Amino acid sequence: MMVVNSLTETQGAQYVQHVFETVKKRNPNESEFHQAVKEILFSLAPVFDKHPHYMEQGVLERIVEPERQIIFRVPWVDDQGKVQVNRGFRIQFNSAIGPYKGGLRFHPSVNASIIKFLGFEQIFKNSLTGQPIGGGKGGSDFDPKGKSDGEIMRFCQSFMTELAKHIGPDTDVPAGDIGVGGREIGYMFGQYKRLQNAFHAGVLTGKPVGFGGSLTRTEATGYGTVYFVQEMLKDNGLDFQDKTVVVSGSGNVSIYAMEKAMQLGAKVVACSDSNGYVYDKNGINLDTVKRLKEVERKRINEYVKEHPEADYFEGCENIWLIPCDIALPCATQNEIDETSAKILVTNGVKAIGEGANMPSTLEAIDVFLENGVLFGPAKAANAGGVAVSALEMAQNSARISWTFEEVDAKLHEIMVNIYHNSKNASEEYGHPGNLVVGSNIAGFLKVANAMISQGII
Numbered sequence: 001m002m003v004v005n006s007l008t009e010t011q012g013a014q015y016v017q018h019v020f021e022t023v024k025k026r027n028p029n030e031s032e033f034h035q036a037v038k039e040i041l042f043s044l045a046p047v048f049d050k051h052p053h054y055m056e057q058g059v060l061e062r063i064v065e066p067e068r069q070i071i072f073r074v075p076w077v078d079d080q081g082k083v084q085v086n087r088g089f090r091i092q093f094n095s096a097i098g099p100y101k102g103g104l105r106f107h108p109s110v111n112a113s114i115i116k117f118l119g120f121e122q123i124f125k126n127s128l129t130g131q132p133i134g135g136g137k138g139g140s141d142f143d144p145k146g147k148s149d150g151e152i153m154r155f156c157q158s159f160m161t162e163l164a165k166h167i168g169p170d171t172d173v174p175a176g177d178i179g180v181g182g183r184e185i186g187y188m189f190g191q192y193k194r195l196q197n198a199f200h201a202g203v204l205t206g207k208p209v210g211f212g213g214s215l216t217r218t219e220a221t222g223y224g225t226v227y228f229v230q231e232m233l234k235d236n237g238l239d240f241q242d243k244t245v246v247v248s249g250s251g252n253v254s255i256y257a258m259e260k261a262m263q264l265g266a267k268v269v270a271c272s273d274s275n276g277y278v279y280d281k282n283g284i285n286l287d288t289v290k291r292l293k294e295v296e297r298k299r300i301n302e303y304v305k306e307h308p309e310a311d312y313f314e315g316c317e318n319i320w321l322i323p324c325d326i327a328l329p330c331a332t333q334n335e336i337d338e339t340s341a342k343i344l345v346t347n348g349v350k351a352i353g354e355g356a357n358m359p360s361t362l363e364a365i366d367v368f369l370e371n372g373v374l375f376g377p378a379k380a381a382n383a384g385g386v387a388v389s390a391l392e393m394a395q396n397s398a399r400i401s402w403t404f405e406e407v408d409a410k411l412h413e414i415m416v417n418i419y420h421n422s423k424n425a426s427e428e429y430g431h432p433g434n435l436v437v438g439s440n441i442a443g444f445l446k447v448a449n450a451m452i453s454q455g456i457i
């Protein structure tokens, strides 16, 4: 990547290379984890050149090793009465600045590599929010697609029966991610309450608003991504007005990224799911997408039945063939590869805002940076979700609830701050405008300083 290529063989560069080799050796065959570690470590080399005491304190060796990894059996009974077994994970990565915090992902692709990459990124993302939250992640290879409500409930109850032993409002606070929304959080909260015989509102975030959830949490990741991009555009004399926007995915992040982009005057022409994408040249009808996805839990190809002027195409990755000014990848990891990135650039894309976690490969990021595309990396651009989770924890602790407008205003302020902190760090460490380097460094420093203050632990 550009960051890597620009390095000379400084002490910092040698140090990160050495630690990266250990990570690969100790975690073989975990390509997603290696990718996330590589991006962050190589961005940090300038920090170690400038401040060698982080090396002397072994901060990097410690930060790449999770504090604790829990892997467990999740048995449940399906609607046919058959016993099913899934694997559950909770990786408690770093608690230097607060309790472990991060979502739970239910998706058949989940394995140790996926949860580790997500947990590792979460450390730096959470630090960037300015909120007192450490980093963790969890989930299961359970596939919620096509499951009945009863199956989802029984799975969530079984999952929580083990997870409950390892979490708590001051220890580890899970939330949602792919495949986990308000419904699943509700079932898991119910089971936790029953096991503990106590109403610990702050043990999970993303709760339904009726029992401790925060207003704006549902919208937070998508809105936050657009607020981040809005600030990045503004800083470069641009805005969303009349821009053509492509948003991948059609889940929670995607829906609210589309909503906010539309509110800011953009025309969103496409969205997708894992089977394919919809292109609506008149602009996506968000009410239809919300009903299909949030209420009816249907596939996105149903959209064209109601909007015959729109087209549906099989193969979600081809969504990046659509010319756009702004691309918001909000689906999943590695959804933009080098080829897709080059096509976006050829079609004149001006800005990218990563709503998903690690949606661009390292090669794709290089293409964007080398071509001067404004690039908002995931751990900065999608930090709004977890930021509002931290606000949910604050409201739970104080037993109060803020209005939608109050939370939205705080979210906006947090995203603007993340942009400027990342930009400032990119300048201070010699890569002006490279927000990958800037956000990684800004997120790292706060955690590293806390780790040093707390001694070798």
Ligand code: GLU
Pocket: 101, 102, 103, 104, 173, 174, 175, 176, 177, 178, 205, 206, 357, 382, 383, 385, 386, 387, 389
């Ligand atoms: N899963 C979200 C993320 O990737 C949110 C986590 C949370 O709210 O704790 O940041």
